Amino acid sequence: MKVFHRKISIPAYVIFIVLLLGILEIGYAMWGQQDMAQGTETVKAAEAEPLVNEVKKVVWWHSMSGENGRIVDKLVTNFNESHKDIKVEAVFQGSYFDSLTKLKASMGTKLGPTMVQVYDIGTRYMIDSKAITPIQTFVDRDKYDISQMDEAIINYYRVENKLYSMPFNTSNPILYYNKDLFKSAGLNPDKPPVLYADITQAATKLTKEGVTGAYFGTYSWYMEQFVANQGAEMVNQGNGRDGLATAWQLNGEEGVKALTWWKGLVDSQVAIHSAGKSDGSKKAFTEGKVAMIFDTTAALRDILNSVDGKFEVGTGFFPKSSEASNGGVVVSGASNWIMNSKSDAEQQAAWTFMKYLSEPEQQAFFHVNTGYFPITQKAYELPIVQENMKQFPQFKTAIDQHNAAKLNKATQGGVLGVYPEARKLTENAIGQALSGQLSPQEALDAAALDINAKIEAYNQTVD
Incomplete structure (x- = not known):
C-alpha cells in the first residue's frame, strides 16, 4: 500500500509573525521580572528610610x-x-x-x-x-x-x-490703685499700702463722693495668696509635695485672720462685696468708681489700655498681715x-x-x-x-514681688488632685462670710470638711 505525503507550503510572512510574537513574549517576561525586582527594592528602601522632609x-x-x-x-x-x-x-x-x-x-x-x-x-x-x-x-x-x-x-x-x-x-496677684484718687484723699501716691491695717486706713479715706475705697473679687486665689504670704501651707504633706495631700488648711489661723480682715472692710462699707470674681472689680476700677483692686499682673496691659490716660495707675505688692515674716506670693x-x-x-x-x-x-x-x-x-x-x-x-x-518671696514649701505652692473643686467650695465660703451668713471660721471650716471628703475620694482612685 502506498502512502502519499502531501507537501504543505507555509507562507514566509506567517513564519515571521510567529517568530516575532515569541521574541516579544520572552522580552515581556524578562522585563516584568526586572520591574518586579526593582519595585520590591523600592518598597524595601521606602520602608527602611523615613521621609526626610515629612512635616x-x-x-x-x-x-x-x-x-x-x-x-x-x-x-x-x-x-x-x-x-x-x-x-x-x-x-x-x-x-x-x-x-x-x-x-x-x-x-x-x-x-x-x-x-x-x-x-x-x-x-x-x-x-x-x-x-x-x-x-x-x-x-x-x-x-x-x-x-x-x-x-x-x-x-x-x-x-x-x-x-x-x-x-x-x-x-501673681498685685494691688492696682488709682494714684489720682490717692492724691485727692491726701495719701502718698508713690507709697502703696502693704499691710492689712494700711489697706483699711487707705480704703476709709478713699471712700467718698461716689467712690469706694476697695473692691476685691470673691476669688479663692486671693485667699490662697493671703495664707502663703503669711508663710503657711495650703494643704498638708509639705503642701502636697512630700506625698498626696490629705487635708485642706485654709481654715487655719492665717486664713481666718485674712477673711476676718476682708469682712471688716465690707462691713465698714469701704469695700464692695459682689458675688463673682474680679471681672466686675476691674471694670469699676478703670471707670474710676473704686480706688483699689486686686488682679493678676497678666491684666496689666489690658488695664493700662482701658484706663487710657484718664488717671495714673499705680501698682503695689499683694497685702499681708503685720506678723508675716516668712512668706510671699505663689x-x-x-x-x-x-x-x-x-x-x-x-x-x-x-x-x-x-x-x-x-x-x-x-x-x-x-x-x-x-x-x-x-x-x-x-x-x-x-x-x-x-x-x-x-x-x-x-x-x-x-517681678519685685516675685523675687521678694521666701523660697519655702508655702511659696512653692500646693498641689492637689481636686484643686479646681476646692476653689469653688472656698469661693462659696468667702461669699458666706462676707455676706454674714456664717462667721469666717464657720465658713472656712465647712468648706474644709467638704474639700477633705473630695480629697479622700480622689486619693482612693489614685491608689
Missing part, C-alpha cells in the same frame, strides 16, 4: 483669649516660619477649667492634642493621669540647661524632684504638657516648640505685650524689656 504636626490646646490670644498666635506664626519641618496648630479651648475638662474627655481617644496648656492648679491631676510624658525626660535626653530659668517658677512645676511640665505664662499661671498618646516624633516636635517659647526673645515679647513676667532670666537683659520698664514701671512690681 510633623503639633496640635496645641491653649486658653489665651483676647489680646493675649493674638500674641500667642504671633508666636506660633513666627515659629512655623522658622521651622519648616514642624507645623504648630494653636487651638483655643476656652477657660483653663473648660480646657482641662475637654482634655479629660479626650483621654483614651485620638482626638486630644499633642501638647496642652494647663493652669497651675491642674498639676497634680495631670501627673496622676499617667497620660503625659514628663518634661524631665526631654531635659535629660537633650541635657537641656534649666539653670537659665527662674528657680521659683521651675520649682512650682517640679514635684518629687522631677519637672513634669514646661512653664509658659507666669503671673507662682501662678500655666505650663505646657506633652501627651504620651502621640508618636515619639510628634512629642519631640512639641518639645522643640516648647524650647522655642522659653527662649529669652520669645519670653520678652510675650512679657511686654501681656504682663506675664519672663520665665528666663536673660529676657530681662533685652532692650525691649528694659525700654518697656522705663515707659511702664508698673511692670516691675510683680
Whole structure:
C-alpha cells in the first residue's frame, strides 16, 4: 500500500509573525521580572528610610483669649516660619477649667492634642493621669540647661524632684490703685499700702463722693495668696509635695485672720462685696468708681489700655498681715504638657516648640505685650524689656514681688488632685462670710470638711 505525503507550503510572512510574537513574549517576561525586582527594592528602601522632609504636626490646646490670644498666635506664626519641618496648630479651648475638662474627655481617644496648656492648679491631676510624658525626660535626653530659668517658677512645676511640665505664662496677684484718687484723699501716691491695717486706713479715706475705697473679687486665689504670704501651707504633706495631700488648711489661723480682715472692710462699707470674681472689680476700677483692686499682673496691659490716660495707675505688692515674716506670693499661671498618646516624633516636635517659647526673645515679647513676667532670666537683659520698664514701671512690681518671696514649701505652692473643686467650695465660703451668713471660721471650716471628703475620694482612685 502506498502512502502519499502531501507537501504543505507555509507562507514566509506567517513564519515571521510567529517568530516575532515569541521574541516579544520572552522580552515581556524578562522585563516584568526586572520591574518586579526593582519595585520590591523600592518598597524595601521606602520602608527602611523615613521621609526626610515629612512635616510633623503639633496640635496645641491653649486658653489665651483676647489680646493675649493674638500674641500667642504671633508666636506660633513666627515659629512655623522658622521651622519648616514642624507645623504648630494653636487651638483655643476656652477657660483653663473648660480646657482641662475637654482634655479629660479626650483621654483614651485620638482626638486630644499633642501638647496642652494647663493652669497651675491642674498639676497634680495631670501627673496622676499617667497620660503625659514628663518634661524631665526631654531635659535629660537633650541635657537641656534649666539653670537659665527662674528657680521659683521651675520649682512650682517640679514635684518629687522631677519637672513634669514646661512653664509658659507666669503671673501673681498685685494691688492696682488709682494714684489720682490717692492724691485727692491726701495719701502718698508713690507709697502703696502693704499691710492689712494700711489697706483699711487707705480704703476709709478713699471712700467718698461716689467712690469706694476697695473692691476685691470673691476669688479663692486671693485667699490662697493671703495664707502663703503669711508663710503657711495650703494643704498638708509639705503642701502636697512630700506625698498626696490629705487635708485642706485654709481654715487655719492665717486664713481666718485674712477673711476676718476682708469682712471688716465690707462691713465698714469701704469695700464692695459682689458675688463673682474680679471681672466686675476691674471694670469699676478703670471707670474710676473704686480706688483699689486686686488682679493678676497678666491684666496689666489690658488695664493700662482701658484706663487710657484718664488717671495714673499705680501698682503695689499683694497685702499681708503685720506678723508675716516668712512668706510671699505663689507662682501662678500655666505650663505646657506633652501627651504620651502621640508618636515619639510628634512629642519631640512639641518639645522643640516648647524650647522655642522659653527662649529669652520669645519670653520678652510675650512679657511686654501681656504682663506675664519672663520665665528666663536673660529676657530681662533685652532692650525691649528694659525700654518697656522705663515707659511702664508698673511692670516691675510683680517681678519685685516675685523675687521678694521666701523660697519655702508655702511659696512653692500646693498641689492637689481636686484643686479646681476646692476653689469653688472656698469661693462659696468667702461669699458666706462676707455676706454674714456664717462667721469666717464657720465658713472656712465647712468648706474644709467638704474639700477633705473630695480629697479622700480622689486619693482612693489614685491608689
